[in-house]
Amino acid sequence: MNRVLLVMPLLIQNLETDFLVAGGGLAGVCAALAAARNGLRVVLVQNRSMLGGNASSEIRMHIVGADAHGQKPGARETGILEEIRLLDAAENPQRSASVFDMLLYTLVAAESRITLLLDTDVVGTEVTTAPDGSRRLVAAHAERQCTEDAFVIYAKFFADCTGDGRLGVEAGADFTEGREARSEFDEPLAHEERDGQRLGSSMMFMARDHGRPMPFKAPAWARKFSPEDFQGHRDVHSYEYGYWWFEWGGQLDTLKDDEAIRRECRAIAMGVWDYVKNSGVHPGAANWALDWVAPITGKRESRRFLGPEVITEHDVRRAETSDDTVAYGGWPMDLHPPSGVDANPEPACVQHWFPHLFSIPFGALHSRNVDNLLFAGRNISATHVAFAATRVMGTCAVMGQAIGTAAAQLVGQGSARCAEVNLQALRRQLVRDDCFLPGYRNEDPLDLARQAVATADSAAAPADAVLDGVTRDLQAVWGPWADEEKHAWQAAAPQGTLTLTWTQPVGLREIRIIFDTGLARELILSGSDKASAKTLRAPMPECVRHYRLRLDGELIAEVTDNLQRQCVHQLPESRNAGSLTLECLATHGGGAPRVFEIRVYG
Numbered sequence: 001m002n003r004v005l006l007v008m009p010l011l012i013q014n015l016e017t018d019f020l021v022a023g024g025g026l027a028g029v030c031a032a033l034a035a036a037r038n039g040l041r042v043v044l045v046q047n048r049s050m051l052g053g054n055a056s057s058e059i060r061m062h063i064v065g066a067d068a069h070g071q072k073p074g075a076r077e078t079g080i081l082e083e084i085r086l087l088d089a090a091e092n093p094q095r096s097a098s099v100f101d102m103l104l105y106t107l108v109a110a111e112s113r114i115t116l117l118l119d120t121d122v123v124g125t126e127v128t129t130a131p132d133g134s135r136r137l138v139a140a141h142a143e144r145q146c147t148e149d150a151f152v153i154y155a156k157f158f159a160d161c162t163g164d165g166r167l168g169v170e171a172g173a174d175f176t177e178g179r180e181a182r183s184e185f186d187e188p189l190a191h192e193e194r195d196g197q198r199l200g201s202s203m204m205f206m207a208r209d210h211g212r213p214m215p216f217k218a219p220a221w222a223r224k225f226s227p228e229d230f231q232g233h234r235d236v237h238s239y240e241y242g243y244w245w246f247e248w249g250g251q252l253d254t255l256k257d258d259e260a261i262r263r264e265c266r267a268i269a270m271g272v273w274d275y276v277k278n279s280g281v282h283p284g285a286a287n288w289a290l291d292w293v294a295p296i297t298g299k300r301e302s303r304r305f306l307g308p309e310v311i312t313e314h315d316v317r318r319a320e321t322s323d324d325t326v327a328y329g330g331w332p333m334d335l336h337p338p339s340g341v342d343a344n345p346e347p348a349c350v351q352h353w354f355p356h357l358f359s360i361p362f363g364a365l366h367s368r369n370v371d372n373l374l375f376a377g378r379n380i381s382a383t384h385v386a387f388a389a390t391r392v393m394g395t396c397a398v399m400g401q402a403i404g405t406a407a408a409q410l411v412g413q414g415s416a417r418c419a420e421v422n423l424q425a426l427r428r429q430l431v432r433d434d435c436f437l438p439g440y441r442n443e444d445p446l447d448l449a450r451q452a453v454a455t456a457d458s459a460a461a462p463a464d465a466v467l468d469g470v471t472r473d474l475q476a477v478w479g480p481w482a483d484e485e486k487h488a489w490q491a492a493a494p495q496g497t498l499t500l501t502w503t504q505p506v507g508l509r510e511i512r513i514i515f516d517t518g519l520a521r522e523l524i525l526s527g528s529d530k531a532s533a534k535t536l537r538a539p540m541p542e543c544v545r546h547y548r549l550r551l552d553g554e555l556i557a558e559v560t561d562n563l564q565r566q567c568v569h570q571l572p573e574s575r576n577a578g579s580l581t582l583e584c585l586a587t588h589g590g591g592a593p594r595v596f597e598i599r600v601y602g
Contacts, residue, residue, distance in 0.1 A: 008148065010148050010150035011150065012149075012150045013149060013150070013152070014152050014154070016153075016154045017041045017043045017115065017153065017155050018035070018040040018042065018156050018157070018407070018411045019032075019035045019040045019041070019155055019159065019404070019408075020045065020140055020153050020157075020159070021044045021045070021159045022122045022140065022158070022162050022166065023045070023046065023159075023161030023162035023163060023377065024044060024045070024051040024118075024161075025051075025052060025054060025056075025161060025163065025393070026052065026393045026394075026396055026397040027053075027161040027376040027377035027396040027397060027400035028053075028159070029052070029397075029400065030081060030397045031374075031376055031401065031403050031404035031407075032111075033080050033108065033401075033404065034080060034401040034403075034405045034433070035404035035407045035408050036113040036404075037433075038404070038408030039113075039408055039412065040113060041113050041115075042111075042115070043153050043155070044108065044114055044115070045121075045140075045142050045153070046117065047119065047120060047121045047122075048118070048119070049119055050101040050104075050105070050118070051104040051105055051118075052100065052101055052104050053163065053393070054298045054299075055100070055525075057097035057098045057100070057101050058294060058295055058296055059204060059294055060097045060206070060292075060527055061244075061393070062526035062531060063085075063392075063393045063397075064392045065081075065393065065394015065395050065397075066328060066330030066394060067330065070521075070522040070534055072357070072475070072478070074519045074520045075330045075475075075519075076394075076519045076521075076522070076523060077394045077395075077397060077398050077436070078435060078436050078472075078565060078566075079397075079398060079436075080400075080401050080433075081394060081397040081398060081401075082434070082517065083566075084107065085523045085525075086540065086543075086565065087107075087563065088100055089525075089537055090563045091103065092537070093537040094537075095525060095526070095532060095537060100525055117142065117144065119144050120142050120143065120144040120151070121143055121166075122140050122141070122166050122167045122170065123141050123143050123170075124170055125138075125139065125170040126138040126140075126141070127370070134371050135172055135173075135369055135371065136370065136372055136416070137155070137171050138154065139152050139153055139154045140153045140167060140170075141153075156372065156410075157372045157373075157407045157410055157418070158372060158373050158374070159373075160373065160379060161375065161376050161400060162377075162379070163377055163378050164255055164299075164303060164379070165303035165304075165375075167373075168303075168367065168370070168373055168375060169303065171367075171373060173306075173367045173369060173373055174305065174306040174367065174369050175303045175379075177196060177302065177303055177304070178195055178196040178197055178384065179196075179198070179384040180194055180383050181193050181194040184383075185310075185312045186314075187312055187313040187383060188313065189335065189352060189385045190383070190384070191384075197251055198250045198338060199300035199301040199335075199388070200248050200249040200251075200261070200336065200339070200340040201247065201248065201249050201250075201254065201262075201300060202243075202244050202246060202247045202248075202265065202298050202340075203246070203265035203293070203296075203297045204241070204242070204269075204294045204298065204527070205241075205269050205273065205290060205293045205294065206240060206241055206291045206527050207288045207289060207290050207291055208240070208288065209240075210288070210289055213286050214288060214289035215277075216273065216278065218270050218273070218274035218278070219270055221267050221270075222267055222270035223267045223268050223271030223272075225271050225274075225279075226275075226279075227281060229341065230275075233245060233347050234246075234344070234348050236276055236282060238530060239276065239285050239288045240288075241527035241528040241529070242273075243272065245340075246268045246272050246341050247300075247336060247340030247341065247348070248264050248341055249261030249264065249297075249340070250300075250336070250338030250339065250340065251339045251342075255302050258297075261297060262297050266293070276288075300336070300391065301378065301384075301387065302378075304381065304383075304387060305380065305381055306381050307363050307364050307367060307368050307375075307380070307381035308363040308366070308368050308419070309324075309363030310364065310381050310382060310383060311360065311361075311364050311381065311382040311383070311386040311390060312382075312383050313383065315359070316329075316333060316354070316358045316385075316390075317358075318358065319354075319356035319357065319358070319438075319480060320359065320480075321438040321439035321479065322359060322361065323423060323427075324361040324362050324363060324423050325359040325360065325361060325437055325440075326360065326361065326365065326402040326406070326427060327395070327398040327437075328358065328359055328395075329357065329358050329392075330357045330395075331389050331392045332351040332352050332353045332354070332389060333351070333385055334349055334351045334389065335349065335352070335388050355478070356478050356479045357438050358389070360380075360395075360398075360402075362402070362406065362421060364381040364382060365380055365403050366403075366418035366419070371418065371419070372417065372418060374403040374406065376396060376400040376403045377396045377400070378390075378391040380399065401430065401433070401435055402430060405426060405429050405433065406418070409422060409425060409426055409429065432444060432512070433566075434514060436471070438479055438481060438482075439479065441469030442469035442470075442471075442597070442599070448502075448508065448600040448601065449467060449598050449599050449600040451502060451506070452500035452501055453500070453502075454467055454489070454499070454598075455498075455499050455501065456489060456491065456497065458493055459490065459491065460490040460491065460492045460592060461486045461488060461489055461490040461594070462489060465596075466488070466489050466596065467597075468487055469597075470596075471487065471514050471597045473485075473486060473519075473520075488516055488595055489594065490592055490593070493592060494586070494591065494592060494593075495583075495593070496584050496593050497583050497584070498582045498584070499582075500580045500581075500598060500600070501578065502577075502578050504578070505576040506576070506577065506578075506600075506602065507575065507576050507602040508551065508571065508576075508600055508601075508602060509574045509575075509601060510568065510599075510600070510601040510602075511549060511571075511580065511599070511600055512567070512597075512599040513566070513568075513569075513582065513597070513598050513599075514565055514566050514595065514597040514598075515542075515543055515564075515565055515566075515567070516542040516596060517543045517564075517565040518536075518540045518541070518542045521534075521536065522534045522535050540563075540588060541588050541590075542588075543562065543563065543564075543565070544562060544584045544595070545561065545562055545586050546558075546560045546562070546584075546585040546586040547559055547562065547584050548585065549569060549581070549583075550580070550581040550583070551580060551581075552578055556571065556575075557569050580598070580600060582598065
């Protein structure tokens, strides 16, 4: 009998864009939004049905970052991630992971320059190779099986924010995996010998108290656990959200063995819940029942690309900043045993803390051998030890905004290579968009506010603080560039007026204001009641809710329901004015308003 293979051909669509972003986690979302808001046409490809990656409703890991769960108050990431967090806190008080999915979708859908392809996988690339061996991406091939469509996406620059690095690997980008030997970078925390092991994966679950006994019968394939297995930071403290530490699979290939890891993590999750419900050790769980189990694992580590710079343990331990810093972190070097729960009694993790913030250079965010390939997320150019600090989602998000902004600059100046970026201009734009860069002060020569004199009708902190170029209160322990000064004007009453005055009228077209949104507060969406107790699920009380703007006394804008830290007002046309007045009429909590910065552009 002759057998014939019949394959339905996919309908091929050709797309042309400026910037292709592969991966719709927080790094990819922030990269796409930053690029689009800076003028690029963007195609965002995501292989799941929702955006958010490990923060999505499929995995439900809370977003942590430089403030290290509140251990470094005030270090919270700003820019696009702050915008997302503030919206989520105000509009999602019920802590719904699915509502968070919709929030990300709404932000992306609002950008007319972004074409979003959900349920779509990158499966190949078209690359040219120069005589010197350098490579250049021309197009990416992607498939969406649910609609039987295939896409060939031509772009000028590409970003791999997939975590696993599928786009970059298809393009031939240099990468590494596993743990480096200690001798390679002289890292004290590195493994003695190089190996292929890495951090494992976790499958989260959620449970609910029903107010009456809720029995649980574990499936036959569930793992069996005893009290001896719950040692080394594997304590069960609550039942509503569990548990990052039932990790497994780092001793395997977290790519090729992903399905086997998922099956075992599911067996571990059911086994842990069986222990909670039926061991007799936790009688308080009698009325609790499972409400949700993740369909996929939260993966921590797979490939790491190699850029012109490789972040090492030494870089993380230094509090230095430099002219190529485009992002920052503060999470500890958080190393986990690859075998996870099978590594007992070894601790579930060892967190190597430091008080300062560390810098992320642009050279760690683009390929060393594919000229137009950027990356952000857990796949950046870092050693295994340094990656343990850079991998968390808050840090990944600010990297994403950095590369999206870089792509906009590169396309705008007609560049062909990531290495041609103008770092001074890139850093200036990032800070203009309310990103924080350690040691950086506003030096934008186009900011007309720097030529003005600031006065206020009342001041518990000086009015000219809005012109000092720093947009948060710093802590000296963050680095030698920090101080203990106050960098915001604060009114002496629940209402206050701040005025910028020029010696001669200037032409104004854009006004940017940065309000206080309580950066000292941890701000996360979490299934954990304990973690959520430290945050607010409401508008930030410090934030100015109601304000007016006047040019030479004439009202040009009034906002009554502001939630955001950075507010941007574009005038229909340039206006000549000798003064700009900001009237702060109410905050969300009734306290005195605080303003960190006002910028003005012609």
